[in-house]
Amino acid sequence: MSTEQAGPPTGAGPAPGGGGAPPDAAVPAGAPLAAAAPAGRRGGELAYFALRNGKLVAGLVIVLFFLLVGLFAPMLLPHGPNEYDIGPQGAPPSAELWLGTTRFGQDVYAQFVHGLRSTFLVGLLGGGVAFAVGMVVGFVAGYRGGWVDEVLNMITNVVLVLPTLAVLIIVAAYLQARGVAVQSLFIGLTSWPWAARSIRAQTFSLSSRDFVDLARLSGRSSWKIIFRDIAPNMSSYLFMTFILLFGGAVLIAAGLDFIGLGPTDGTSLGLMMNQAVNWGALQLGMWWWFVPPGLGITAIVGALYVMNVGLDEVFNPKLRET
């Protein structure tokens, strides 16, 4: 009766809601059900196609590049991201200060590499929490069915229509001290619904298969069936869902930081843009202050999305270009 069921089997999979991820991004419903060859041979085959997939390789290279920069570059710096008077105030990029300085003489490059760290951390933690909640809700609703499904579906729909950022603003505004972990937790708790929905749909179609019936007959517990029999058969789908949640969490965190509700200690890419706007970087033409942080976010999230399309082609033989 509901609209979702009335449409065609929403081919291109989940339309990530709150996260700002692209609608109908890259996860076709067919993917996880395809190919169930013996594990060893399948791994080799996947690696073969993965290495020959331009999108996957390009996306992975970009993400790994920023990850390594975020991990190691801060260690090589003699000063912290928020130290004042590292160089002249408001200096454009130069050979010594690669990304110039802020109006207070802070090193933009130092802020950028430290900001990358918190970006990856928020993505991992926020995306991780959302993924965990989405999995539990999706598996239980899809496997149990009946009134459990009804109740969980209702909760999912409620959180789905709530405008995520508005809720986060209210919560964050009342928190006295905010850290990356707390921020990630709240982002995760508000951005799981679309994942739960699509995992539920997958579980639903898998749990009517013969091998699940057999597992049930053999007296396995429900959790064992879910994690041993159902989840492995949609592992590629789960992985892609996590990537989209990761990207969504990064974007939401950037928005919150930009409003000025980011971590109260340390720095982040969103916070850099917040400070740039607050201190008139636009009017002063200090483009090096606000271009790099946004570029970093766009590159990481964009690379993740493109990677996802590549992964999809690797996992789903139907989509491979011949």
Next chain:
Amino acid sequence: MRRYFGRKLFVYALTFFIAMTVNWIIPRFMPGDPVQSRLARASLQSPEASAAMQAYYERLFGLDVPLWQQYLNFWASLARGDLGISIWLFPQPVGDIILGAVPYSLALLLPAILLSWVVGNWFGAYAARNRWLDNTVLPVGYVLTATPYMWLALLLAWGLGIVAGLFPVGGAYSFALTPSATPEFVGSLLQHWFLPFLSLFLVALGGWAIGMRNMIIYELESDYSNYLEALGAPRRLVRRYAFRNAMLPQLTGLALQLGTLVAGSLLTEIVFSYPGLGYLILQAIRNQDFFLLQGAFMFIVVGVLIANFIIDIVYVLVDPRTRIQMQGGAA
């Protein structure tokens, strides 16, 4: 029909109820007693505002009555439309301030959402099965959806506004003018509106194009398309059928994306100091004006719920299957 809309309305009512309860719980139960610290901070800013705040909190949280009664009082004042007095623009009521900002937000959001949806679908439909277009639309689309709203807004404000000097950056109209119905004022209004609109429109565009492209490819591979092609139907006809089928998930996608789009408009308004709800929220946070913040939150939730319901209605109008199903269910 009644069952379908009844179910939807129930979810929306429940959402509203939960959102408002969150709105009540958070200031009440956050660690460190925010109410007291707000009062302390406000009394430093202006004593009158502090008195109004004290009175409001007392009425709202009625610090000496039991919790359930505090909760009922909260709903009673909501029902009266009493959202409190703003601290930032003391002594204006929060409701009035927000009603003044809503038209600006809507003027940005509605055209940006509708146009990006239409244009994005159109691009996506053309890109499917067209190698050259596909190779440009797809990467551009992914970059656009991955762009943080405020960053594109910053780039446009800097590039087109400050460097090229084509558009003003900041405010909804020139401060030299007073609001009136003259062509000069309307022109200024449009000039100030264009850049925030453009940046919202562009970020939203990519997602729709990608979604439509994927859906069209999926539809063109389905049996009915193959059958039509085997019959020798012209390509245009087949594509038209595919497009109509692909529209439906895109419509559902629109409902799912509403929250993100609203969030995007809040961020965009902040960059351009455009006096909509986003700008109010920023001012509210800066001035510790929590009544204004919570009032804006309520308006956003209600707006998103109403928009969702409108999409539900449109879905029924567009999809003959839902209609027939519902008539069948009623009979």
